Amino acid sequence: MKVLMIHGTGQEDTTSDKLLKKWTESLHKASPGLLSSSDTQMAYYGKPLADWIKSKKGKKAVGIWGLKSVGIDIDYEDEEEFLTEVFQEAAYDQGVTEAEIIQAAVKANHLVGGGHTEALVKANHLIGGGHVVPVDNFIARRLVGLVKIVGKLSPAKGETLFYLSRQARAYLSSPETAKVVDDIVRPLLQASPQVLITHSLGSVVAFKLLREMHMQGTSIEIPLLITMGSPLGLNAFKKRLGPPPPLLKPSFVKEWRNFYDPSDFVALGKPLGKVFADGIIDDGKVNNTTLNAHGIIGYLPHKGVIDALKKVL
Secondary structure: OEEEEEOOOOOOOOOHHHHHHHHHHHHHHHOOOOOOOOEEEEEOOHHHHHHHHHHOOOOOEEEEOOOOOEEEEOOOOOHHHHHHHHHHHHHHHOOOOHHHHHHHHHHHHHHHHHHOHHHHHHHHHHOOOOOOOOOOOHHHHHHHHHHHHHHHHOHHHHHHHHHHHHHHHHHHHOHHHHHHHHHHHHHHOOOOOEEEEEEOHHHHHHHHHHHHHHHOOOOOOEOOEEEEOOOOOOHHHHHHHOOOOOOOOOOOEOOEEEEOOOOOOOOOOOOHHHHOOOOEEEEOOOOOOOOOOOOHHHOOOOHHHHHHHHHHO
8 A cells, every 4th residue: 555644844954764764663663564565655845845935035024022033024915914813713722812912912012112222122131032023013013922922821832833834824825835845745646545644734735735636536546544733623724725615525535534632732622523624533632742742753653543544554
């Protein structure tokens, strides 16, 4: 049986071979030899995607303090909106109130508004270092407040959500960016029959391309699609994926199993079968022991993942 793995964000500093080895070893620790008789590949788009986004980066940026030193390329008109939607949903999911968000946004305005050197130095000191650039509009200040709140709840999870959201926005909103990824992954999806194992943004890429193939009448066979730590259930993602066309499980996907840790900020504990599409079998009993509860090595050894693979392999 052919097996195709599709990774998530933040993989620009590794290689296809290293990722394939990492994923395979994680599975074999839980089930020795599980993939030994399979033709296994990794659909690697990490560095091409990161390089493309970097090459298109605008000269202006809004500083986001609280999560190391990161920024928003404001040349992308919808980036602030997308990030705000994602972080707002994460904050609401954790019981953060609108009043708390407004308070954090106002504080951001007081600390970094106006572009005064004294204010910037003070802000830099308060957050423990890191580059700070004035935030000069309400949307940006609200986003700063949201990022700070989520970062306080869990720095590692907040940072993971931020970087996923940036690459996801670029992929979902820019046809040119999507082409960089799709031209790598689409040809690999043509193999049939084939099991798909996806993580994080990789689940978004897989669904988008499989739905396109379904609409085009492409004849392939996917006995099993596994999604782990998928953000497909988040409103910002659903809005940019459809409808139209409707969000449906592609007909050639025989079984779709979705795995998530309830504390994973990327998945937000959302069962896709209830909030995304019918026909998805959810498993929210994963105990992902990685620092951000989102890492792939915390998902692959889960009994449900192993059992699903054993069934088809």
